[in-house]
Amino acid sequence: MKTVFERPQSLVDTSFHFCPGCHHGTIHRLVAEAIDEYKVRETTIAAASVGCSVFLYDYFDIDVVESPHGRAPAVATGIKRANPDKFVFVYQGDGDLAAIGTAEIIHAANRGENITVIFVNNTVYGMTGGQMAPTTMLGQRTTTSPYGRDFAQDGYPIRMTEMLAQLEGVGYAARVAVDSPAHLGKARKAIMKAFATQIENRGMGFVEVLCTCPTNWGMGPIEANKRIAAEMIPYFPLGVYKERTGSDFM
Amino acid sequence: MAAKTFEKGNVAIAKAAVAAGCKYYFGYPITPQSDIPEYLSGVLPGVGGQFVQAESEIAAINMLLGAGSTGKRAMTSSSSPGISLKQEGISYMAGSEIPGLIVNIQRSGPGLGGISPSQGDYFQATRGGGHGDYRILVLAPATVQEMYDLTILAFELSDKYRMPAMVLADAMLGMMKEPLEEWIPKQAEEDKSSWALSGAKGRERRKIKSLFLGDGELAEHNWKMLEHYREVEAKETRVKIEVHDDCELAVVAFGSAARIAKSAVDRLNDEGRNIGMVRPITVWPFPYKEIRELAEKDIPFLTVELNVGQMVEDVRLSVEGRSKVSFAGYPPGYLPSPDEIYEEITKLLDKKD
Numbered sequence: 277m278k279t280v281f282e283r284p285q286s287l288v289d290t291s292f293h294f295c296p297g298c299h300h301g302t303i304h305r306l307v308a309e310a311i312d313e314y315k316v317r318e319t320t321i322a323a324a325s326v327g328c329s330v331f332l333y334d335y336f337d338i339d340v341v342e343s344p345h346g347r348a349p350a351v352a353t354g355i356k357r358a359n360p361d362k363f364v365f366v367y368q369g370d371g372d373l374a375a376i377g378t379a380e381i382i383h384a385a386n387r388g389e390n391i392t393v394i395f396v397n398n399t400v401y402g403m404t405g406g407q408m409a410p411t412t413m414l415g416q417r418t419t420t421s422p423y424g425r426d427f428a429q430d431g432y433p434i435r436m437t438e439m440l441a442q443l444e445g446v447g448y449a450a451r452v453a454v455d456s457p458a459h460l461g462k463a464r465k466a467i468m469k470a471f472a473t474q475i476e477n478r479g480m481g482f483v484e485v486l487c488t489c490p491t492n493w494g495m496g497p498i499e500a501n502k503r504i505a506a507e508m509i510p511y512f513p514l515g516v517y518k519e520r521t522g523s524d525f526m
Numbered sequence: 527m528a529a530k531t532f533e534k535g536n537v538a539i540a541k542a543a544v545a546a547g548c549k550y551y552f553g554y555p556i557t558p559q560s561d562i563p564e565y566l567s568g569v570l571p572g573v574g575g576q577f578v579q580a581e582s583e584i585a586a587i588n589m590l591l592g593a594g595s596t597g598k599r600a601m602t603s604s605s606s607p608g609i610s611l612k613q614e615g616i617s618y619m620a621g622s623e624i625p626g627l628i629v630n631i632q633r634s635g636p637g638l639g640g641i642s643p644s645q646g647d648y649f650q651a652t653r654g655g656g657h658g659d660y661r662i663l664v665l666a667p668a669t670v671q672e673m674y675d676l677t678i679l680a681f682e683l684s685d686k687y688r689m690p691a692m693v694l695a696d697a698m699l700g701m702m703k704e705p706l707e708e709w710i711p712k713q714a715e716e717d718k719s720s721w722a723l724s725g726a727k728g729r730e731r732r733k734i735k736s737l738f739l740g741d742g743e744l745a746e747h748n749w750k751m752l753e754h755y756r757e758v759e760a761k762e763t764r765v766k767i768e769v770h771d772d773c774e775l776a777v778v779a780f781g782s783a784a785r786i787a788k789s790a791v792d793r794l795n796d797e798g799r800n801i802g803m804v805r806p807i808t809v810w811p812f813p814y815k816e817i818r819e820l821a822e823k824d825i826p827f828l829t830v831e832l833n834v835g836q837m838v839e840d841v842r843l844s845v846e847g848r849s850k851v852s853f854a855g856y857p858p859g860y861l862p863s864p865d866e867i868y869e870e871i872t873k874l875l876d877k878k879d
Contacts, residue, residue, distance in 0.1 A: 318727035323592065324735075333733040339723040341595040342735035343588065344618050350585040354592025355723070357576040358550050358600060362725055380588070383581035 284308035286317045286337050293331060297490040297497025300328060300396065302454045304335055306464050307367065307394055310471045311338065316363040321355050323348040325377075327369040328402040346377025349384035352391045363474065365392040370411040371401045374436050381440070388445030388479040392470045395436060395482065398489040399508065406492030410434040413507055418492070433511060437484045441517035447478030449518040453486040455504035459514070466516070478520050486512060533706040535673040535699040536561035539629055540569070542677035543601055545710050548627070549575030550600035552589035554582055554608060557641045558697040559631035562603040583608040587615030587628070594619065594626040595734045597722025599681055599715060603629035605697075606647050607638060609655075616690055617656030621736030623721075623751075625684040627677070628662075629693045631700040634858030643698035643782055644858035648836035651694050652810040659748060661755050663691035663762070664810040666780040670704035676807070678711050685716035687758055694809065696832070698782040698861070758811055765813035769802030769820060775874060776802035776820060777867075778841050779830040780809055783856075787830045789864035790871060801871060809837065817844035826850040828874060830867055833858065 283289060287308040292301040311317050320338045324330050326345035333340035343351040348366035356364040373381050373395050384391065400418055401407040408421040411433045415424040425433075441449040448470050452463035463485060470481030486508050490500035533541070540562045543551070551566045567577045580586035586602045593600035604612060609630045619626060630651065634644040654660045663683050665676040677693055684691035723732055738744035769776050779787040784805045791801045802825065806813050821827070826849050829838040838853045845851055854870040856862045 317725075319725040321596065321723045321725060330737060333731075333735065337726060337731050339726050339732045340734070341592065341723055342618075342622065342733070342737055343591070344614050347584065347588040347591075347615070350580065350588035351592035351595075353578065353585075354550070354552060354589035354594070354600070355596055356592075357578060357589070358593040358598040359596050359724075362596075379581050380585050383585065387578075 284312045286311040288335055288337050290334065292335065294328065295491045297488055297500050299454050299485070299487040302460070303394065303396060303485050303487065304332065306454070306467050307365070308336060309464065310467045311336070313468060314363070314471050314475060316471070319361065320363045320365070321359070323351040323355065323364070323366045325366060325368040325372040327372050329367050329369055329396060332367055346372050346375070347380050348372070349377065349380040349389070349391070349393065353384050353387070353389050356389060356391050360390070365394065367394045367396070369402065370395070370397045370399065370409045374410040374434050381436070382443070385440050385443045385480045385482065386445045390474050390477055390479060392474045392481045393483070394467065395484040396487045397484055397512065398487040399433070400489050400492045402489050402492055413511060435512060437482065437517050440482055446480045446482055446518055447473040447520040448481040450482070450516045451484040451486070451512060451514050453504050453509060453514055455486070455501050462514070469519070484512075530705040530707050532703050533670055534561055534701060534703050535670045535695060536631060536701070537565055538670045538673040538706050539603070539677045539693060540565035541708055542674040543627070543681070544569055544573065545708060546599065546678045546681040547715055548599045548601050548681060549573060550593045550598055551575070552578045552580050552586040552593070552600070552602050553604065554580050554586050556605045556608045558633055558700050559603050559605045559629065561700070562629065583611035584614065587612040590626045591615055591619050591622070591624055594624040595622070595723050597718030597724070599685070601627035601629065603631070605631045605633045606635050606644070609647060609650070613650070613656035616662060617654070617658050617660065618736055619690045620654070620660040620662060621658060622734050623688040624690070624734065625688050626690050627680050627684060627693065628690060629677070630695070632694065632696040640859050641697060642859055643696040643832060643861060645696060645781060645783060645832040645836070646858045647694065648809065648831070648833060651692055652812065652840070660751065661810050662689055663687070663758065664694050664808065665691065666694045666807060666809050667699060668781050668784045668805065670699070670702070670706050673699060674706055674708065682711070682713060682716070683762060685718065687754060688721070689754070694781070696782050762808060763811045763813050763816070764807035765816050766805040766807060767802070767816060767820075769804065769825065770800060772800055773802040773825050774800050774878070775828060775871065776804050776825050777828050777830055777871065778804045778806070778817065778837070780806045780837065783830050783832050786862060786864055787867050790867040793864070793868055794871060799875065806837070812840045812844075814840070814844040817841060818846070818848070821845040821848035824849055826852070826874070826878070828852045828854060828871060830854045832856050832861070
């Protein structure tokens, strides 16, 4: 009998703590597949961030250091500069990367740090219980935007991938989703490319993944999954925003 | 024996770091410590190291956290306002048991304050500084030579006890030049392969973290750290005591305040008085026991600091009422002359006589 589907080797055989319908588990799997594909499990050091994804050290069979909130790109800079032979990635949510850690991600990107960044955007602070994030959609009700996000009060949702793609230090930048089989395939490809970008020393590889948060959106898993295409993708367009082939990197 | 050179205190620290095998520096410019990054930005690339000018003090301390988690000898340096920004990262490093050197060339506060020498960060340095219940090693040099020697010691202790270490100096020690004899440590760097992150090859994966949510886990972790601190207190307390029999009064001072006070003490002793001098070299761990032993001989103390009263609390905690503790403090922004301290001591002696 031929095996057609199995757990990636770099994922630990345990249950995720994530809520039903949350995409984090799927995204973890895609990252694990990339670790397996490039055979970097034994040389990987990840910097975990603060939020629901902090527990990645329980799910990936790799070395992990935990970072203060928002600082993972700086922690990863320290790891990679002192250990250029290691594969280094960070996995951050929108509160972590796009609010408290804005300076760290922009400057790590601008320095062209050879690290891979998985940015999970679910438009809300998950772990702290559903507060407004910088990526919260206009009109979206959260526990700290009870009347819905109002641009006059809170500004517009921030588009990080477009912003970072402008920086010369970024070798690859893409926004993907995992809400359908077609999108999943593209997401897998983008994460693979962000890994290859680091391995080939082409600067930061950055992938934003649009993600559900059924619990804090007050939705069931199916309804939450539908919201990705209905509300998020029109404002956060999917696609590859930057792809450096190598020769144009100063 | 190596020839002596004439160096700034800041440069002595930078040279000591290189001598100690530190190859990674992360920092952000701030007066009066910028000689350190300026020197290392020139030297580290040539020894296979990395110099990173970070976007902020916050980023710099987190880069140190990252490099330290892989067991690599690394450092950052700053001055008071920048050290405040680093406190988050220092707390995480302490909680995650990650070694690393932090240099604080103190300037005057609070706020933006000024760039003159000060010892206003004593509380921050010796009480942990950030959130949570922790300590870091704090070494307080008083000469350019000690800037060098204690930097090397700080790296060694930091690695040995897996805790962040700080060299606590100030603008005076950082900016002045004195003769320096450079030396290379003979002691091999601590083997960190039993805990450092290197990729999970041929072993179980490792997690370096300060988050402990399991029932009882965090308390257990904190008890373990406390045990560590007790061991450091027992083994690593360093203090220079110059106290003779029938001592009339002992001055307690560290760092640059100790230098100024020492001139006053020497003058009084030349005049036939018997004044002692106690200079803590580690301010955490603090020499409580050593000072208590002097208090048991009924020796009164005068604590001299370049602040309005911080280390004096530790002196009083050492003495516990056994003898009198007086205080002469000079607020940030003001540097006393030896004559002023001479007057303070004389006033106390006159009262006693």
